[in-house]
Amino acid sequence: MPSTSKHKTGKKIAENETAPASVHRMKYLQLAEYINHLIEIEELKINDRLPSLNQLIEKLKISKETALKGLNYLSEKGIIESEYRKGYYVKKKKQYQPYRICMILDKMNVLRDRVYDSFLKTIKDKGVVDVYFHHHNFKVFEKLINENLSNYTHFVITTFLHGNTTEVINRIPAQKRIILDYEEKNLSGDYTCIYQDYKTDIQESLTELAPQLDKYSRLVLIAPLEAFHAREVINGFETFCKLNNKNHIIYNTVDENSCKKGDAYITFSRYDQDDVSIIKLARKNKWTLGKDIGLISYNDTAVKEILENGITVISTDFNKMGEEAAKAILTKKTIMMRDPAKVILRNSL
Known part of the structure; x- marks a missing residue:
């Protein structure tokens, strides 16, 4: 008695059946997406036999080598499995990722x-x-x-x-x-x-912090020239200072000889090195951060939340x-x- 199989007969490829138009892939991945698409629309179901190798080659206009590579790719993903002398069968459904x-x-x-x-x-x-x-x-x-x-x-x-x-x-x-x-x-x-919007962000943020900034005699922006958006930050900083009649200066780096008690610093970029330099300077001179000098840093991190009892930040979400x-x-x-x-x-x- 001939053996029976749980597998259904391989389906004929519909003349107008194509892979999703939005997917543009290498040839063998186009085959993989095509088979996945047939599974998603239930043209092929679990245990169904795939179209023959020759059908796939003719339909997708690809070489035998490319077709086998695509089938092997699906086999490695566990989507299909091969049976000796019988062909390839659907093993599981893979959610289509458009x-x-x-x-x-x-x-x-x-x-x-x-x-x-x-x-x-x-x-x-x-x-x-x-x-x-x-x-x-x-x-x-x-x-x-x-x-x-x-x-x-x-x-x-x-x-x-x-x-x-x-x-x-x-x-x-x-x-x-x-x-x-x-x-x-x-x-x-x-x-x-x-x-x-770097210009608007710093201008609006400093306006919000104006009551805290009033106790400082000078605002100091540390603006590294190599920072891509430095010019926009500088423009926003200068606009705020002029509108609010604030004594201010801009440095490219933290210069110990130029820093003084009563300064409030705004830093950005350079992987927080400027924050560290200012904190070291405050410790050296026995200045209290938030009283003798101020510090505003760009972009919040877990470290800034706890460093020196908390660093004030201007931070994008x-x-x-x-x-x-x-x-x-x-x-x-x-x-x-x-x-x-x-x-x-x-x-x-």
Whole structure:
């Protein structure tokens, strides 16, 4: 008696059946997405036999080698299994992920980690996210864009680069483009941007802190020239000081010989080295932070919450930045949104 099988007969490929149009992948991954799509729409069910190798080759216009590579990929993922001399069968259903996202960040630190984590929590199982870093190197950034243009449904990017970023970013179709943190100018099309307004942020934050700043005789901004957004922060700082008739000065680094009792310092960038220098200076001169000198730092961290009984910060909500970027993808909407900074007042002021 011939043996019976639990497997159903392989289905014929419908003439108009194609993989989701939004997915643009390497050839063997196109096959994998095609099979996953048939499973998702229940054209193929658990224990069904896949179309034959020749059917797949003819339908997708790919080589035998590419088809086998795609089938092997699905086998490694546990989606299908092969039976000797019988073919491939559906083993389990894989939830279709409609979005393949290329995230290109300038660097990884605690702040970028917040963006990344909140983005992943919001996108959940609706997308696959690959992360790259350009480390402020324009050539690396350009190479990442050029090599991946056809591989992803969306690009989530932080720039902070010197070079013709506009021309490179415009190579990405506008509907695929999401710019974070810095508002790049003169980009084409209708795209998403969630950004900080550095000039407005510092001006509004210092206005909020005006009562605490009144006890200090001078405001000192430590503005590293190499910081990409230094000019915007300086403009906002000077605007506040002029409007409020504040004695002020700008230094590029913390200079012990220029610091004096009665100063209130605003620092940003340089991985908090300037904060450490000011704290060391206060200890050396036996000045009390928040009384003899003040300190306002950019971007909150767990360390700043407890360091010297708490450092006052001007901080953007990076969790919100990542969340809103993911929402823009999921809702298929483009947004242009400022992510405003907030003040956290602590003992250092």
